[in-house]
Amino acid sequence: MTQTPHLTSESAACCWIPLFALRCETTRRPELAALPVALVGPDDTRRVWQVAPLARRVGVKPGMTVSQAIGLCPALKLCEPDPVHYDEQFSQLVAALGQVSPVVEPAELGRAYVGTDGLEGLYGAPEKIVEAIVCGALHTPHSALRIGWGKGKFVSWVAATRAKPGAAVIVPVGGEAKFLASQPLAVLPLDPDTHRRLLQLGVKTLGALVALPEEAVVSQFGRAGRQLWRLAAGLLAEPVVGLVVPEPIVAALTFFTPVGERDLLAHALDKLIDRALADPRRSGWRVQVVRVHAELEHGASWLMEATLKDPSATRERIAAPLKTQLERSPPAGAVERFVVEFTAFAPGTTELQLFARDAAAAARTGRRRALQSAAREIALRIRRPMLYHIIEVQPWSRLPERRYALIDFEP
Amino acid sequence: MVPTPRAAVRADRLRTLNVPELVAVELGADGRPAAVRRSAGQSVSDSTVEAILENWRIDDEWWRQPIARRYYEVMLNGGAHVVLFEDLAAGGWFVQKP
Numbered sequence: 001m002t003q004t005p006h007l008t009s010e011s012a013a014c015c016w017i018p019l020f021a022l023r024c025e026t027t028r029r030p031e032l033a034a035l036p037v038a039l040v041g042p043d044d045t046r047r048v049w050q051v052a053p054l055a056r057r058v059g060v061k062p063g064m065t066v067s068q069a070i071g072l073c074p075a076l077k078l079c080e081p082d083p084v085h086y087d088e089q090f091s092q093l094v095a096a097l098g099q100v101s102p103v104v105e106p107a108e109l110g111r112a113y114v115g116t117d118g119l120e121g122l123y124g125a126p127e128k129i130v131e132a133i134v135c136g137a138l139h140t141p142h143s144a145l146r147i148g149w150g151k152g153k154f155v156s157w158v159a160a161t162r163a164k165p166g167a168a169v170i171v172p173v174g175g176e177a178k179f180l181a182s183q184p185l186a187v188l189p190l191d192p193d194t195h196r197r198l199l200q201l202g203v204k205t206l207g208a209l210v211a212l213p214e215e216a217v218v219s220q221f222g223r224a225g226r227q228l229w230r231l232a233a234g235l236l237a238e239p240v241v242g243l244v245v246p247e248p249i250v251a252a253l254t255f256f257t258p259v260g261e262r263d264l265l266a267h268a269l270d271k272l273i274d275r276a277l278a279d280p281r282r283s284g285w286r287v288q289v290v291r292v293h294a295e296l297e298h299g300a301s302w303l304m305e306a307t308l309k310d311p312s313a314t315r316e317r318i319a320a321p322l323k324t325q326l327e328r329s330p331p332a333g334a335v336e337r338f339v340v341e342f343t344a345f346a347p348g349t350t351e352l353q354l355f356a357r358d359a360a361a362a363a364r365t366g367r368r369r370a371l372q373s374a375a376r377e378i379a380l381r382i383r384r385p386m387l388y389h390i391i392e393v394q395p396w397s398r399l400p401e402r403r404y405a406l407i408d409f410e411p
Numbered sequence: 412m413v414p415t416p417r418a419a420v421r422a423d424r425l426r427t428l429n430v431p432e433l434v435a436v437e438l439g440a441d442g443r444p445a446a447v448r449r450s451a452g453q454s455v456s457d458s459t460v461e462a463i464l465e466n467w468r469i470d471d472e473w474w475r476q477p478i479a480r481r482y483y484e485v486m487l488n489g490g491a492h493v494v495l496f497e498d499l500a501a502g503g504w505f506v507q508k509p
Contacts (some may be wrong), residue, residue, distance in 0.1 A: 027453070070425075078425075152427070260496055388426065390428065391425075393425070397467050398471055399469065399471060400429050400480065400508060400509060401427055401428065401429045401430050401431060403428075403429070404428045404429065405426060405427055405428055406426040406427075406428055407425055408425075410489040
């Protein structure tokens with residue numbers, strides 16, 4: 001079996017939803033939209049992570065400690081982040097974009113690139129392609145999409161940052177240098193030191209950077225300088241690289257003697273799902289559609305298929321609908337060969353758990369989900385919030401009651 | 412995918428931890444705690460102070476509502492270690508975890 005080769009595209013549409021996590025929260029809880037809200041950091045609960053414009057207006061900034069933020073804005077509504085929910089929402093958006101183009105590259109939470117090479121034949125001019133993307137994204141809860149279209153990821157990203165919510169900025173081919181010239185230096189992927197040095201040299205826009213001789217920039221900043229200069233000049237067009245979708249994964253078992261007992265078949269089903277899940281090509285993907293077919297005695301066959309509403313990479317969740325079907329309509333005869341096939345996938349943990357790129361973080365996410373499930377059960381039984389999360393408020397305070405506080409833990 | 416439903420609980424409400432509890436303290440001749448009396452519902456009832464292990468003073472927030480406390484870490488007759496403080500600004504004795 002082979003994997004689909006990498007799909008690439010030089011022309012790109014950057015789809016960007018700023019403050020994606022915060023928007024997910026306000027979509028889920030509309031009452032928050034009119035309040036100064038901030039999300040606590042997913043890794044560091046002492047600091048605020050994403051801040052709503054209302055809170056920003058009074059000086060709350062991302063990265064501040066919770067106590068500083070509350071000091072500046074006593075009415076600040078702090079929410080605990082729910083990375084799993086954000087990932088699910090983002091995977092919905094990516095899936096919607098995948099309906100428009102086969103080349104979609106998620107960059108970070110709330111930002112994805114869509115490769116648009118060859119789409120002219122389907123949709124027409126870039127404006128029409130952008131319209132198709134907007135229409136596709138409308139099916140997701142996120143309509144405040146900003147889109148930038150241009151040659152290469154960098155130009156499209158800068159264009160997206162200049163677009164208004166729900167609108168698009170299109171940079172015509174050949175017009176990259178002119179478009180980039182007026183953009184501020186901050187759009188370049190600069191480290192703080194390089195940024196400071198360029199500002200000290202009086203370089204404030206990409207146009208000012210390009211006005212310097214390329215070799216002079218290289219002599220000051222080395223290889224990184226060359227890349228920056230070329231990005232600023234619109235000469236470097238990094239292509240969009242699409243996700244590699246695995247081909248179907250099959251696990252099969254031939255019984256020594258035909259098997260008719262449902263318990264044995266259910267057990268075999270578990271084993272085959274485990275084996276298919278362990279296939280290295282499945283890594284990073286969750287299973288969406290699973291098909292089971294059996295070759296029966298006397299040449300007959302039997303088939304069942306399940307589409308998982310919530311794609312999963314755990315055996316129990318994949319097996320549950322299949323076992324139900326197996327109970328309802330078992331094979332009409334003894335089974336000689338049993339085959340499990342994963343036929344469709346959704347981006348999984350390593351692809352889209354953007355908070356959980358490493359195994360430890362993925363495990364944390366799993367624990368958080370288990371904790372959420374337990375908390376929900378407790379809340380259902382007790383019917384009032386009884387679970388709290390301890391956060392540091394002023395851990396340095398000499399007054400013990402000022403150091404920590406409880407915040408409602410909400411699943 | 413179905414978004415995870417989330418109860419509309421008050422995630423924004425911060426609850427203070429380790430709030431000082433009011434206690435009655437009898438002072439010795441030297442003006443230091445000699446006995447602690449806690450009301451019903453609190454974890455320790457009447458206890459005499461066996462030893463004063465440490466004492467310190469905190470003065471803070473003099474620029475707005477001044478806070479002045481004299482803390483005593485004491486050992487009670489049962490062997491328990493308790494931290495008491497006298498609110499020098501508003502008066503009253505409290506027990507608090509350090």
